[in-house]
Amino acid sequence: MFAPVSARLPTYTRPRGAAALIDVKDGAWNIRFPYIRIDGTRAGVTIRTEITDQCALYARPEDDFRVEVLVARGGKVPQGMPVLRSRKHPALTLVAPVAGEVAAIDLGPGRRLSRMLFFHAPESGRYEHDVTTAASGDAAATRMLLLSAGLWPSLRSRPFGRIPAPDETPSAIFVMAIDTRPDAPSPRLALEGREEDLAAGLRALAGLTAGPVVLCQDRGPDIGGAAGLGARHSIRKVAPVHPHGLAGFQLVACHPAAPGRPVWDIHAEDVAAVGALLRTGLVARTRLVSVAGPALRERRLVRCQPGADLRALSYEIARPGPHRLLSGSLLDGSESRWLGRWHRQVTGIPDGERDRRPHWFSAALRGARRPLPIIPTAALDQAFGGALPAAPLVRAIAANDAETATRLGALSLTEEDVALADYVTGASPRLSTMLRSMLERIAAEEEA
């Protein structure tokens, strides 16, 4: 099915609206891995590289991301060039996800970023960052490079699950080389052939912390052993069962986060991107994303740019009928037009439920007693991976008891960690919503 696509669909004659398929060298970007094990089967895996025509950097209103715009609307930007600067942390910049043209800049009140839209135009080339000081191993220069090259937001800091502050020093860094979410792309595929990038990235990360750098991976061969970090680098082998592959539960088990003791986590592919930046000065163009879901005919693995257009990635394989596209997995995804910051999955789900309105009486009964009680069952325990006292924690979150929830380890968790419990128990309002508002409240109290 995936014959060398460059022959079928040359980039310069592609129809507008369709995904562009890049060929670098005789269509060599349409990589085939014939004998890689995925899900225990010996199946051929095809990864297509699709740079969608449109893509966007976006922020939600609650992110409160105030920006200074560095380029003009309509300007041509090479891929990787800084285009937005944070007003709160001027060192932090975001870069163009794709070579092309700045199509629209939508700012909300107070210069809060709403969306910055790009049209793809490959002739704009790539932006080369100056990496000479950072590549020599200087930690401060590495930090500045990550901030200025737009790679900083691929880090996530706990407690509170935010982008770390530019001057924050973590007590540990967790590198996630496993992803157990349903239909998630295997990080092993993403890291295939990038061992040196990963090793360079791990060394750079180790310079940002005095604590351990923990790489969480499946039970296969060791990943990232080439970094030569010695005792500070440890490999944690994780059962390939959701939710064990989420960073939150690994943190809880061996390095809980607390205020004043932040722990970062980052996906292994992003670490390889850091290594590639240090070695070449170029920002990685794509990330490995899986496109799947009940509303799609098949599961696809694609390499696409950050902020890619989800419609362009999925329209070829969408089933007939109304559907919604989630950025993220079925469990923790949110409806979006663009691929989210930490997301590596696009999920299409049928959209038929909006029209079915419940009878007013059952709606009233359902709405009257919220949050709904959650019965502690074996399913709830497993949704928390057995790492935490699930039922007391869920009760504390539902009762908005921040003190107990903190005692039970809620500060190491973010929304994605309770998404499975949400899904299983059908909690209403969602546990992830309640946890997020509790975390925001704790954060506000900490800052005060």
Place this chain on the structure above:
Amino acid sequence: MRGLLDRETVALLLLASVVPLAVTWLLATGTDSLLRLVFVLAAAGFWHLAFMLARAQPPSFAGAFTALAVAVLAPVELGVIPMLIGISFGIVAGELAFGGWGRNVVNPAAVTITFLGFGFPAAPWPDLPVQLGWSVAAVVPIGIVTGVMSWRVVAAAALVLAAGAYGLSLETSVLTAASVVLVLLVCDPVASAATTLGRWLYGMLYGALVLIFAIGWQGAGPVQAAVSAALIASLAAPLLDEIAISLWLARRKRLG
């Protein structure tokens, strides 16, 4: 599939798992029991309906589970009025006043049965047929596989009771009552302990209380002793959970 294991599904799974026990009980005791079950169901259903209309509190299938437990374990030969008073008190004060199943502190059936037993001490406690004890062997796997009963509670109680039966040569009626009460009252996921260690302690406490009552409580019926043990154990469950959490936190001190 989202929300598969919400409150009502869990209640239905609990009901499904006790079907073997209910069928055995009805076969062994006949029409009188069926009438008794229907009566308790109607009384419990009335209060669920009343709370739905007055307090917008959705009724739950857990009410049927409570009704079955009351019908099987409550003292027999009580009149209609005492039964109504007991059921009303147990269902309202044990469950509905807290906001319905899932928010209650103790098992409403345990409250009802102890209220009736100690409020009307002249009424005899039921004699559970021995096959009811064997039907528990079918109930427990269903409950554990569906995840609505904790295998830790069952295993802990079974270990203690087995040790007691071996060492103290307990009567069969005590074991029958203890096992029936185990699945009908002790394994209720809401009123039991909710942490891993807490569940072990909770099951062991229940088993130990049954043994202590069997030895030291002269004149108590087997069902009376087992129900009392279940009520005391469920009152101690939050304490056991707190102990388990404190130990868990103490072990995590080294992580910082």
